[in-house]
Amino acid sequence: MNISAIVRRHRLLLAVGTLLGLAGTAATLLQPLLIGDLIEAVALDEPVTRPIVLIAALFAADALLAATHFYLIGRAGENIVLDMRTTLTGRLLHSRIRAFNRLEHGDVFTRTVADTAIARIALSSSVAQMITAGFTTVGCIAVMAWLDWRMLLVTVGCLGTASAVALALARAVRRAAVTNREDTSAYGSGLLRVLGALTTVKASRAEAREAERLRELADAARGSGVRVTRLSAMLMPAMNVGTQVSLAVVIAWGMARTATGSLSLEDLTAFIMYLFYLVSPLVMLFMALGEFQQGRAAIDRVRELAAVEQEDTGGSVPDRPAGSAAAVEFDDVTFGYPGTSAPAVAGVSFSLPATGVTAIVGPSGAGKTTLFQLIERFQDPDRGTVRVLGTDVAALPLDELRARVALVEQEAPLMRGTVRENLTYARPDATAGEIREAVEAAHFAEVVDALPGGLDTELGENGIGLSGGQRQRLAIARALLARPDVLLLDEATSNLDSDSETALRAAITTVGTRCQVLTIAHRISTVVDADRILVLEDGRLRAAGTHAGLMASDDTYRRLAGQQLAPTGAEPKAEPRPKAGTGATGTGAETDAGRRLTPAEAAR
Incomplete structure (x- = not known):
């Protein structure tokens, strides 16, 4: 993410706001001189109307310019943080799944929300304050040198020492701020971890352990935050000490010189006023410097998150192939996850027609879900080609690919919102008739009709308000509503009761007449009606x-089917190996003891 480019987009607001701030500073710098003229006019018994009017006008102009300055700078800052968050969320949404999964979600939230807010201060108000405060400081010093350069040397000596201390503190603030941001992110990640598995925490009676762990993380964030506060709090006293010493010296020496006539009273008054005027911008300068240092730490963290690896969304939309093109085709596909020695899939080749129902079975770790990830381009093969409707998925724009392929995950993730919003997530423009058709096909109509608000019933986080099976049927209806060419079901019937499973199997068979349905199956009962079954083991077909x-x-397939047929606790009956020359070997599907095949199903 190019932070400089984002700031440049709002340079006009920043420039105008800064210029108005400088103009306000100029009005501030003229005030002591006019007050000196007023004192001189009173001493000489001259008319004071003009100086009073000018002073009042300067006060009003100063107030107006300052208000406009802060508004414009603040508006520019909000625009900057909007662009940063928009760019950052866009990159997160288009990140590669494997790269995103390596991130801590609590840390992602902290960087996206809190760090961008701190970066806004650094890139807008802190920079503007440093410019205006720096201009004020230089202006005050210049006028003070013109009034009396000897007293200026004393003032600079005292304030210079204090400024050096403040500069060292500002650098320490940045280092402490980096640690604090990291500790805060660790606490956020820990909190999300616990809240995401709150039921498990309660069932495991782990509330006290998790509370203690979170308390330690929160205490670490508190400790580093206190250090930032302590260092920041020392900036003002450091400048105050220098100011107080300078003021004491200037008043004592100035009054002595006034008594001897070597310094006029109005010049002494103006010099003291400029000394006071000098303190505030110096303090603001170093406070802004401290905020800028904290902001730099936040900017570094935002940049680091924005560098997450992105999906390749390129490609051109090809013409729809003829009806004879395979819905899904794997051509000698091999893929391995980073950090693993064995490939997840190795040399897999198969071709599926445009319609029908295909089941994938195999033990855990056989590579079933990886096939789905390769079809959806959540992962890219190390070797070989994956085609959808005759086109290499690597050559398809992601939007086009994922419009042709719908996925129902095993966990059936839902979002906070209404049933309708979740149902139409992939097709917000779906008609009422299309929605009803998808709901009925997924055997979800009775559930919707029983809800208090029907399709407009509000759901909580992760679909709270629906049972596991109901959430799964809603996810299936959502996929069917997209009218895909290929429907991927990752054990979509795992949370369904027998009646719902039977109805859904019939629905899948119907859907298979107009598109290719590819389902990962852990229960043999869900695959007996499939047009074809692919058996995976150790990543191979x-x-x-x-x-x-x-x-x-x-x-192997026969053995696993026998396990589901056998009575509970009985050993499966050994089956003879197929005769040589049959050519088919296989591995069994993952089993589920929840539903057993009838003898009639096994014989099919």
Whole structure:
């Protein structure tokens, strides 16, 4: 993320606001001189109307210019933080899944919300304050030198020492601020971790342990925050000490010189006023410097998050292929996750027609979910080609690819909002008829009709308000509403009861007449009606065929089917290996003891 480019987009507001601040500073610098003229006029018994009017006009102009300055700078700062957050969230939403999964979500939240707010201060108000305060400081010193350069040397000596101390403190503030931001992010990540699994925490009676862990994280953030506060709090006293010493010396020496006639009273008065005027901008200068140092730490953290690896969204939209094109095709595809020695899928090749129902079975770690991630381009193959409707997915724009492919995840994640908003998430323009059709196809209509607000019923975080099976059916209806060419179901029936599963299997069969349905199955009962079954093991495609064919030819598939048929606690009956020359080998599907096949289903 180019922070400089974002700031340049708002340079006009920043420039005008800064110029108005400088103009206000000039009005401030003229005030002591006019007050000196007023004192001189009173001493000489001259008319004082003109000096009073000019002073009043300067006060009014100073107030107006200062108010406009702060408004414009503040508006520019809000614009900057809006652009930063918009750019940052856009990059997060388009980040590669594997890169995003490495991030701590609490830290992401802190950087996106809190760090951008601190960066706003550094990039707008702090910079403007440093410019106007610096101009005021230089102006005061110049006029003070013109009034009496000897007293200026004394003043600079005292304030210079204090300024050096303040500068060292400002640098220490930045280092402490970096630590504090990291500690705050760690606390945020810890809190989200616990709240995301609150039911598990309660069921494990871990409230006290987690509370203590969070207290330690919060205490670390408090400690580093106190250090930032302590160092920041020392900036003002450091400048005050220098000011008080300077003021004492100037008054004592100035009064002595006034008594001897070597310094006029009006010049002494003006010099003292400029000394007071000098203190405030110096304090503001170093406070702004401290804020800027904190902001630099926040900017570094925002830049680091914005550097998250991005998806390649390029490609051109090809013409729709002829009806004979395969819905999904894997051509010698190999892929391995970073940091693992064995590939998740290795040399996988298969082709699926435009319609029908295909099931993928295999043990845990066989590579089933990885196939889905490769189809959706959440991951890119190390070797080989994945095609959807005859086109390499790497050549398709992501929007086009994901419009053709719909995914129902096993966890069926939902968002806070109404049932309708969750249902139409992929197709906000869906008609009432299309919504009803998808709801009925997913066997979700009775649930919607029973809800107090129907489709407009509000759901909590992660779909709170619906059972697990109801959430899964809503997710399936959402996918069906998108009318995809390929529908991916990651064990979509895992949370359904027997009646709902039967209805959904019928719905999937119907959907399979107009698109390719590819489902990961852990229960053999959900695959017996599939047009074809792919058996994976250790990332390799071991066998392919129908349920009846695999029961006859693949020992592993037959063994797993037998496990689901066998009574609970009984050992599955050993099956003979297929005769040589049948050519099909396979691995079993992941089993679920929840529903067992009937003998009639097993015989199919």
